[in-house]
Amino acid sequence: MDVIKALRDYISKMVKLKSGMKVLLLDEETAGIVSMVYPQSEILQEEVYLFERLDTTNREIMVHLHGFCFLRPTPENLQLLKMELSKPRYGEYYLFFTNTLSKEDLELLAKADQHEVVQEVQEFYGDYYAVNPDTWSLNLSPESSLTVNDPHWPSSRLRISQGLLACLLSLKIRPYIRAQRTSPLAMGIAxxxxxxxxxQEIRDLLKTRKGPEPILLILDRQSDPVTPLLTQWTYQAMVHELIGIKNDLVVLGKSNVLESSTIVLSPQQDAFYRENMYKNFGDLGIAIKGLVDDYQSKQKTNRDIKTIEDMKRFVSEYPEFRKLSGNVSKHVAIMETLQKQIGERKLLDVSELEQTLACHDGFTEAVKKMEELFGRPELNSNDLLRLLMLFSLRYETHSQYPPANIKFNALLKARGVDDEDIKLVSVLLKYGGYQRRNNEVPIFENKSLISILRKVVDKGLTGVTNVFTQHKPLLAKILDALVKGVLPENAFPFIDGALYKERPFQVIVFYVGGITFEEAALINELNSGFYGNNFTTNFLIGGTSIHNSKSFLDALRFYSKIQ
Incomplete structure (x- = not known):
């Protein structure tokens, strides 16, 4: 199951359908969907000379071009398309929709095609954003799928159902469906x-095949509110947490090693990133330094590179290296930004307590460590708020939690934290506290207390540390139980009443409420290993969005307003 390949195959088939000069007409969403899997430089090789938005009204009339439309079949797009066909700007039109098109809509388009310019109409099920080969998203706003009480939930539910169905159709998978019983959101989507x-039309597209059947497992972010709150230490997850990634784009500040502040970070387009996206921060630094050292050996230069700052200076002073090395300069700039935030926010210290709260049960010890960090003025208030949230999730049922919570609330207020932000602690418990979670699979672990392991990289790169964490997302336990056939059916029932006991060959996980890159890294890890003798389970994960801690807190702010 490779969603990048699935979408690339669709786009490749589309642009190769007709020879000659083409214009690619897209909508707001398909523009992002295409850009993430098919670089513009590649599409240009297929005689696509223009990329236009369907909603751009001042496009030129160019009848010598073939108009290739790749659109979501929304009422707005269909209306724009009818207007386009009534006054065509191009000689011929080839229509490709990212999802199923109703017979009524097809008849309306036929009626609008009075000039008989439409040559082809097809459904290419690319109604989602492929992030990694085994990770995808719908790019919905973080607050779009928190509760059925949201007046916008019906429209979000429709978009989720469309996107999830498109994913199944693009991979040609007809699965058994299981869902989290405690979530009305997950059960409704299921x-x-x-x-x-x-x-019948879907049954015709997805013929039942021989062998173990796939499983679609629909979960709710509410079941694991811990993972989105944690500091991350693998490359892709760190970049999203500390800088932000949207449609494979990362916006950095000004840098003397980059020509643009906006860079592309795509496993499809960047081999170095693809090979290192799941590596620990320290290992990543070594990999980048290795490229610089390799260049030096070939050019017979001998600069002493010991820090990220040294690498940045080298890239700046050797423009020919920047040209030959391709993507290395952008990764040096990203490393510099990450290291700066880690140092300024003392994230090694913060992360150590995060891991203790997530993986070790010791109330008195936790309070003592919280008091220590809350007493350090150099620490970021938002990081302390995340710590209090984790503390509250872990100890909300402890007899001494109320006075401890009051004390830490007061300390945050003394730091100038807004009352509405302090209130997010109680909002979080209403959203994903003990009473709201599915506790058939416990969210917290109680491992022996081992401090977060910091290993200074000993290969000549000063100031870069490897951080090895104990926490695993709740999803790890759920998938382990699923593959072993022991996932509780009362908590995760089969929606169609089936009682499927065989080990699944394929498992698609979908999170209503958003996934995290820590969970994406888990899926990649599982896909690299084996379950049992001579049997491999292939995993895929998708969600309404991809969270970092900022987007998760923003979602909670919205949740507080609609409850």
Whole structure:
């Protein structure tokens, strides 16, 4: 199951359908969907000379071009397309929709095609964003799928169901469906998917095949509010947490090693990133230094590179290296930004307590460490707020939690933290506290107390530390139980009433409420290993969005307003 390949195959088939000069007409979403899997430089090789948005009204009339439309079949797009066909700007039109098109919509388009310019209409199920080969997202706003009480939930539910169905169709998978019973959101989506899969036109597209059946497991972010709150230490997850990634784009500040502040960070387009995206921070530094050292050996130069600052200076002073090395300069700039935040925010110290709270049960010890960090004025208030949230999730049922919470609330207020932000602690407990979670699979572990392991990289790169964490997302336990056939059916029922006991060959996980890159890294790790003798389970993860701690807190702010 490779979602990047699935979408690339669609786009490749589309642009190769007709020879000659083409214009690619996209909407707001498909523009992002295409850019993440098919670089513009590659599409240009297929005689695509223009990229336009369908909603751009001042496009030129160029009848010598073939208009290739790749659009979501929304009412807005269909209306724009009818207007386009009534006054065509191009000689011919080839229509490709990212999801199923109703017979009524097809008839309306045929009626609008009075000039008979439409040559082809097809459904190419690319209605989602492929982030990694085994990770995808719908790019919905973080607050779009928190509760059925949200008046916008019906429209979000429709988009989620459409996107999830498109993913199944693009991979040609007809799965058994299981969902988190305690979540009305997950159960509702599961029912929608089941109803869609039972339609005859979908059944015709997804023929039942021999062998172990795939499983679609629909979960709610509410079941694991811990993972989005944690500091991350693998490359892709760190960049999203400390800088932010949207549609494979990362916006950095000004840098003398980069020509642009906006850079592309894509496993499809960047081999170095693809090979190192799951590596620990320290190992990443060594990998980048290795490229610089390799260049020096070839050019017979001998600069002493010991720090990230040394690498940055080298790249700046050797423009020919910047040209030959391709993507290295952008990774040097990213490393510099990450290291700066780690140092300024004392994230090694913060992360140590985060891991203790997530993986070790010791109230008195936790309070003592919290008091120590809350007493350090150099620490970031938002980081302390995240620590209090983790502390509250772990100890909300402890008899001494209320006075401890009051004390830490007061310390945050003394630091100038807004009352609305302090209130997020109680909002979090209402959203994903003990009473709201599915405790059939416990979220917290109680490992022996081992401080977060910091290993200074000993290969000549000063100031870069490897951090090895104990925490594993709740998803790790759920998938382990699923593959072993012991995931509780009362907590995660089969929606269609099936009682499927074989080990699944493929498992698609979907999180209503968003996934994290820590969970994406877990999926990659599982896909690299084996379950049992001579049996491999292939995993894929998708979600309504991809969270970092900032987007998760923003979602909680919205949640507080609609409860």
């Amino acid at each position: 029912q929608d998917i089941l109803e869609n899969l039972q339609k």
